[in-house]
Amino acid sequence: MPREDSPSTLRLLDVDDSTGDDTPTTVVAGESFPFLMNPEAVEVLPLNFDVSLAVGGLPKFECSLSPNTREARLLNDSPWVRGLGSLEMRVQTEGWKFPTPPIDLPPRPVLDKKPAEELIPTDEVVPDLPDPVPVPPKKPPVRSKPAGDTVLFKDRLLYLLQPPIDHLIGCKSVGVPFEPFPYQLEGIAFLMPRHSALLADEMGLGKTAQVILAIRLLIQAGMVRKVLIVCPKPLVYNWVRELKLWASDLPNEIFAGDTELRRATWFVSNCPVKITNYELLTRDAEFLSDDRASFDLVVLDEAQRIKNHDSRTAQIVRSIKRSRSWAMSGTPIENRPEDLINIFGFVDPGRVPRDTPSKRIPQLTADCILRRTKDDVQSDMPPKFLRDLPLELTPPQREAYDLAEKEGVIRLNDLGETISVQHVFQLVMRLKQICNFDPVTGSSVKMEQLLADMEEVAANGRKAIVFSQWVEPLEVLAKALAPYGPMQFHGKIPSPQRPAIIDQFKSDPTKHVILMSYGTGSVGLNLQFTNYVFLFDRWWNPAIEDQAINRAHRVGQKHPVTVTRFLAENTIEGRIADVLNAKRKIFNDLLEQNGPPPSLGLSEDEIFGLFDIKARPKKNGDSEAKAA
């Protein structure tokens, strides 16, 4: 049925695109279709327009339509043009200022001005030289790179933008007595960007020179202003000498005198480089809590001195306020892997937790350690000949030795469960002393051999070092070696006198031999003008022996070095040597990432194993021989 109210109305659904409204719009047929209203225009047909469209039955969309619209520029908008965009170009910049170098010396005068330094018109032909000099291949420059843990972009930039080390060394500002070796330049490039570093080069490769040059470059670049060097007491003057040699423009000051004087050095002095020793540092512990006692860089020489984590020295060293921590040691692992962990307690606290498994240590420390051996870097260095010289004890020595050992073993066995490693140790020391000299007659096969060897050394105009564990044998030897101008350098010689002794030994051609104790002379000294080293008796640890030997076999040595290790046959010395030799070969394993040795010194079992004794102490935990 047609609807009465609107018989010709179409009800359309229109979508208003401006509002989104779906309100129905009514269109009247007569308005939209005018011809329908003019009866003359068309023939009237009996059509019934009563049409009704029903929407209800049609399928519906699941959701209501919501069309989107956008404005469109119509073609009749005038003018019809596209924008050109900005005609102006813009640039943004970002900049960084770096620490100002504290000094700026005028450049060296140019002595050899080339005649080629002339203006040449570009159209003029320059003839080739008739016989050009061959140019040696150019070495790649040695550059410092930011360390892995340098995270700030500005800090990374600072290192990336530094001039090559090899360009700086030798310029006016960084004059050096002689050109460092390439591996030393690499060492400097390693140290400079690092806030935590362990320079663990083998003894004799010039660690001190590398550290001094790195300090010098950092100070000149304005990156470091206050440096503290901590070293063993006997090496203080050695540092002063080396500083004078490699950084004569750097003032340095030694901590010395009474408490008030030292207080002034800690708090008042503006000297850029200060040097103290471990013993004095311990006495000055109270000053370290003061904020004025803070440093941009602290260098620990012979850093194995802090291998015992809980020692007072280690605790005090770790308490020094500092931005950068460098350690130096040719033997960072003297006994066990924990030595290295404890050194890292200073180098980078927290990097290597104390309970870190040994196998993980190389992974954690690799970025901070630089270790080179002579084999790695110095293929052209003169060779080192090791001569193990087995000697038969003199009859009085043999008699005294056999008796002492026999009685000693009996006494040890009598001790039963009360025996301790110290008891065994006392016997070992007693026997070693007999191997040096017979206590009654003073007879000594080693001294006889040494006198014979020294004759040859002196005849060739060479110099020798003799090492012993004790001072007393050295004093006896000094008398026997009188024809060879012996000099003594051991614990009984006051520290201030020691530099003069070294200087005289070096310069006086009549002084052919210096007698040193391992404790005083095995570290830090540069004796590369000597070509013979005699180990009169053996130390407990191969690392210490190596240090002693490397006083002579080091950078700057021009001739082969002969090392003679005296060994009394069929004695305790031979048995100790066997144990130590077996261990020596694994000494570098940890640093070479092949897994650490459990210990480098003699363990308790190994000390007991030196004798045929059945007695053993009651076990109560680890008891490695401390002296070893």
Next chain:
Amino acid sequence: MTELKLPSSIHLGFLTVFPEGAGFLGGYLVTNSWGRPVEFRLSTAVQPNKVQQILYGHTLTEYLCAELIGKTLVEKTATPVQLLVTDNLSVLPIRTRLDIPTILVRSEDGVSESGLDVPMIRLDHQRSSLPLWWREDHRADDELIRAILDRVDPALELTEPFTRIREAMTEARKMGATSRAA
């Protein structure tokens, strides 16, 4: 800048601009006379659009290198320099915009192959493994340039700092610094 009176400590500015994708990127390193870094500045990459390319035509590269990037970098840097050194020929016209003697370090082939029709002055100097160049119309700088070069420490080789700048810009790109330059 015609007086020969130089300050007690001189500074050198090493300026380079090089293509980066479809645009250009600039780096500027100020050093003392030994080559130690004093200040460093880098630019964002500038990428001209089509219209700019058409408008500037063959002057576009010079405008970008010397005027837009080069001059901006020098002017925004706090440390004044006595000599500008560049390794890009298109930066050399910066001399007409700044009162700082400017030299180019480049091989002879590099200059001749550029097709530059401006007469150039060449100087072979101990401080550079490559010849030094500047434009003939800045001949008045001769004396000053030579005086400054004599003050440069022999440890500094004038081509070397550009290696440092490029390494620093590579690092900047890795760390996203060029996109946030402001």
